[in-house]
Amino acid sequence: MALLSIRNVFKSYFLHGKRIDVLRGVSLDIERGELVSLVGASGAGKSTFLHVLGTLDAPAAGEVFFDGRAVFSMNDAEIAEFRNKTIGFVFQSHYLLPEFTALENVAMPALIQRQDRTGAYTYARELLERVGLGHRVDHRPGELSGGEAQRVALARSLVLKPALLLADEPTGNLDPATGEGIHQLLRDVNRDLGITAVVVTHNETLARSMPRRLRLAAGGVTEA
Amino acid sequence: MHPAERQTVHRWSFIWTGALVALVGFILLGMAISASEAWAEVSAGLGLSLVAWGGVLQVLNGALLAPAGTGGTAQLPTGLLLGGVLVWLAGWGLIASGIRRAPAPAEGLSPAAGASLYPRLARYRDFYWSTLGAYGGGMLLAELVLILLQTVLSSGVPSTDLSAPAQNAGGGLSLPPTLAFALALIAASAVAFVSGFIGASRAQRLSLPEATIGVLYLGLPIPIVLTLMERVPALQLALGYRLREVTYVAGLLGRPELAYWLVFTGLVLALVLGINTGFIAAGSGRVDLKLGFELFVARRHVMVFRPSLLLGTLAVLMFGIIPPLLIYFIIRSAEAAVERTRIRSLGLSDPLAAASDLNRLKLREQSPTMMMTALSVGGVGVGVMALIIVLSVMSGFEADLQQKILGTNAHAVVSRYAGELPDYPKVMESIRRVPGVVGQTPFIINQVMIASEGNVDGVIIKGIDPATVGSVTDLPEYLLGGNKLEILYTPEKILGHGLPGDDEAPAGGSGQEGVEEDDIIRRSGKASKPAVLPGIVIGRELAASLRVVVGDRLNVVSPLGTELGPSGPIPKSRAFRVAGIFYSGMYEYDSKFVYILLKEAQDFFDVEGASGIELKVADIDDARRIAGQVVKVLGGYPYRARDWGEMNKNLFSALRLEKLVMGIILSIIIVVAAGLIVATVIMLVLEKRKEISVLKALGVPDGGIVKIFLAEGLQIGVAGGLLGLFSGLSWCYFIEKVGIKLDPEVYYIPALPVRVEFVQTALAVVIAVLVTYLASIYPALKASSVEPVEGLKAE
C-alpha cells in the first residue's frame, strides 16, 4: 500500500466573490521512502497542495489517506497528534519561535508530546550538531543567519523522526550555495533515515536531481 | 460545492400592514384586559413571557382559575378577547407572508460536483439536544441541589417560630444556616460545573446556542419563582413554608431577591467555567488536563514574574503612581547618563566595541505589549487592594458594632409568647442543661418616663439581677468610677450629696407620690436624714441630659398602670437614687437604658417573676441553633427564644447588604482591569498569529492553544491578585498599627477599625483570578481559531 494516497482532491479560494479553483481533482500515490520534487509556476497551487497533504488545510472535497487511514476523518486531537508525530514541515521562511533558543525550538515537537525535557534536549543537541550548528544551540532565532535558521528548522522537523517530510521551497530565501547545502541535507535525511520527502522547489536543476519529479499546472499534478 | 447562499426577499407592504394589524390586535387585547381589570394578574405572566414561559403558564393559570372564577368580580369580555387574539395572529401571519425565501439562482455545477464532501464538514452538526439537556438540566439540577441541601442541612434546627412543635419531629441535620449555605453553594456550583464540563466535552465545542437556551428556559424559572414569591402573597402561601430555610438565608441579606439573583449568576458562572474547561480539556476529542508545555510557552510570551515588573507594580500600589514613577525616571536617566559616558570613553579607543554596547542598550527597550501587561497587572492589583482594604474596614466597623451590641445585649432571650415567666428559676434550671449556654439572667423590661430636677426623658427600664447579669452582658464593666452593681442591694450606702434639699424638689409635678411618701417618712421623724431610696443605674448620656450625678434623685413614672391619688387615678411613680453611671460607647444605650433591681421592677410593674431570661452562649455564631435547642428543652410552645441576629436583624442585614454592594462596586475596578486583560491578550494573539500557526503545524491541538493564552491571562491575574493581596494586607496592617484618627464628633470610635477576615480576603483574590480567567476566554478562543495556513503565508 502506498504511504500517501491522494484521491480526487478539490480546493478553491474565494477572492472578491470570485472562485479560484486551485486544485481540481488531484489524485496521486506516493510510496514509502520516495524523494519527490514538485515544481510549478508561482501561484500554481504548490503550497496549497502541500498544506492539504500535511492536514494544515482542509480540501473542499476528496480524501487523503495516510497508510490507508483517511486523515480528514480524524478529530482535532488525532489530527494534531498526526501532524506532531508523522509529519515534518519545512517552509520558505524558517518560522522558528522567536522567544526560544535554537535548542528549545528544535525540541519543541517533543515538548508538545510532553516528553521529558532533558531527553528531548539531548536528541535536539545531537540533531543540531548534525546540521552543523552545534555551537549555536543557545542562540535565539534573531541572532541566526537565514541559512542557519533554516537548518534549525530542518532539525526541528526531524526531531520526532517523522514518516513524511514536507518542504515548501526551503531554499527560496537563500543564496544558491547555502541552498545546495540544505538540499544535500534533505537527500541525506531521505537516504539515511528513510524519511519520505516531498520538496517544492523553483530550482529546476535541484528538481532534476530528485528521483521522482512532479509538476503542478492547471489544477492537476503530472509526472515530469 | 456551490455556496448555496439563500437570499430572503422582503415584501414591505405586507410587513407594514401586518405590523399595524398586529398592533390593533394588541390594543384590542389590552382593552379586554382593562375591561376585566386583570392587569395585575397579566403583568406577572408578561414578565414570564420574556422567557417564553408566559404562554404556558397563562394557559395553566386559566385552566386552574376557570372553575373558580365563575363568581369573579368583573365579567370577561369574551368577544373582545377572542377578536383581539384573532387580529393579533392575523397580523403576524401577514408579516410572515411578507418574508419569502428567494429562489436559488440557477448556475452551472462546479467541477467538484459529485465528489465526496470532506468528512469533517460532512459530519458537522450545529445543535445537540443532549448538550442542551446537559447545560439546561445541569442548571436546573444545580438550583434544586442548592435548595434541597440548604433545607436538609439546616432544617434540623428546631425553629423558634410558632410552628416549632410541628416540625421538631422532622429529620434533617442542624448546621448553622450560613455554613449550610456555603456547603450547598459549593455542591450546586460543582453540579453546574460538571454539567458544563460534560456537555462541552461530549459536544466537543462550546455550544453557545445550547447554553443560552438551557440557561434561559431551565435555569431562569426557579429564581423567577423565588422572586415572585417575595411579591405575590398567593405564591408565598403555597411555597413559603417549604422554602423557609432558603428564604431565611436569603433574608440575611435584607433583600432576598438580590440574593437569589446573585446566587443564580454564580451558578451560571460555574456552568460557563465548566463549559470552558470541558472544551479545553476534551474539545479536541481527548481529555488532556496536563499543562506543562502550555505553561512553558505562556511564560515566555508574557514575562509577568520578573522582579522589575513585580516590584514596580508593588511600589505603585503601595505609594501611589507619582513617587515610584519619579524615582524610576531618576534612576533610569542616571543609569543612561553613566552608561553613555562609559560607552563614549570606550568608543574613543575602540569604536566597534562601543557600537556593540550601544546596540545592547537599545535591545533593553520594552515592547508595548510589555507595558500593557504591566498595566493589567497593576489594574488587577489596585482592584484587589481596594477590595481588601475597604471590606476589612467595613468588617472592622461591623465587628465593633457587634461587640458593642453584644456587650449591652444578650445573645438570646427566652420568653413566652404571652405573659411573663413567674417560674423563672425553674426555667433557668432547665436551660442550664443546654450545652453551649454559658450564662443567663432574668430581667423585666418596660418603657417609662424619667424625670430629674432639670429634665424629663423617655427611657427603657430594665429590672436586673446584679448577681447574674455580669454573666450575660458587660454592664458591670461599663460602670464608671469603679462602682459595683451590687450596690443596688444596699441603697443606703449610695453616696448622696447629703443636702436635704436635694430630695425635696423633684422636677415638675410628675413625682408627686414620691414627694408625699418622703413627706410621710419625714413626718414620722427622720426629717434630718435623706430617705433611703432604691438605686438606679443610668447611662452617661442620659445622666448628662438629666443633669444628675451619683447620689441624685430621679423619679420614674410608668404610663401603664395607675394608682388612685387624691384627685382620681394618677400614673404610677417611684423615686430612685442614682447608684451608678455606665458608659458603653453606644449612644443608643448610654442615653436610653436605665437599670434597677429585679425585685423593684416586680413591685413597680406588678410582674410576677420576670419578663424573660437573657442568655449568653459560648459561640455567638451558633446562637440561633442554641436558641432553638433551649426552646426544645423547654417543650416548645408557649416558650420562645430569639437570638441576637434575629433581634437586630435589620441592622445586621443592612450592614451585610452595604458590604455586598461595596464589594460589587469595587469589583468594577477588577472588571475594568479585566477589560485591560482582554485587550492585552488580544494584542498578544495578534502579535503571535504566526507563532500560533507554527505551533499548530507542529501538532498543538486547539485546546493547547486555548490553554496557552488562558495561562497568559491567568498569569496576569495571579500576579495582580497576589500583589493586591500583599499591598492590601500591608495597608490594613498600617491602619491597624499606626491608626487613622476619626473625628470623635461624628464617629463613636476613636480610630478607623480594621478586621481582616480570611474568607472575604481570599474571596477578593479568587474573584480577581476568576475574572481574569473569564476575561481571557474570548481572546484565547480567538487564538485557537487561527487557521494553521493563515500565519504560514510567505511574506
Ligand SMILES: Nc1ncnc2c1ncn2[C@@H]1O[C@H](COP(=O)(O)OP(=O)(O)O)[C@@H](O)[C@H]1O
Ligand atoms: N488564502 C487565500 N485566499 C485567496 N486566494 C489564495 C489564498 N491562498 C492562495 N491563494 C491563491 O491560490 C493560488 C495558489 O496559491 P499557492 O498555493 O500559494 O501557489 P504556489 O505555492 O504554487 O505559488 C494563487 O493564485 C493564490 O493567489
Ligand SMILES: [Mg+2]
Ligand atoms: Mg508557495
